[in-house]
Amino acid sequence: MNQSDINQFIQTYQSLNKDNLAQLADIYHPDINFIDPLHQVEGLAELTGYFASLYQNLVSCEFEIQAQLWQANQAALYWQMQYQHASLNGGKSVRVDGCSHLKFTDGLVIYHRDYLDAGAMLYEHIPLLGSAIRFVKKRASQ
Structure with a gap:
């Protein structure tokens, strides 16, 4: 793994959409293990297939990489995702901060784990459920 592998990964994610998911083969190993909160x-x-289902109802999805750390065959990317989904948050954009732990083999990502607040990404923007989650968060912080 080197800086160009990370750069290719970032460029692919920043251009990814429902019409170009074949590009995943350019950055992921055939035996990829991908984990996110969901x-x-x-x-x-x-x-x-998972990405196809995610992108199916998205109006837009963009990643801004804010920092990156790498050593040997691993990298950590800190990012902010902004997405828009017609059924969430009244169709308005949602911003979520997160980070990804990546492990590379032969220049391809074989392990990808995302760390992010699933409530901030999804649950808080679902009608009724979002109100309940915000209420619980508010009570927990008192």
Whole structure:
């Protein structure tokens, strides 16, 4: 792994959409293990299917990389995602901060784990459920 592998990963994510998911094969190993707060998938075909379902109802999705750390065959990317989904947050944009732990083999990502607040990303923007989650968060902070 080197800086160009990380740069290719970032460039791919910043241009990714429902019409170019075949580009995932340019950055992910066929045996990819992908984990986020909502799912865990194994293998490139399963990952591509997962992304297809994610992107299906998105109006837009953008990643801004804010920092990156790397050593040997690992990297950590700190990012802010801004997305828009017609059924969430009244169709308005949502911003979520997160980070990704990546492990590379042969220049491709074989392990990808995202760390982010699933409530801030999804649950807080679902009608009724969002109000309940915000209420619980407010009470917990008192």
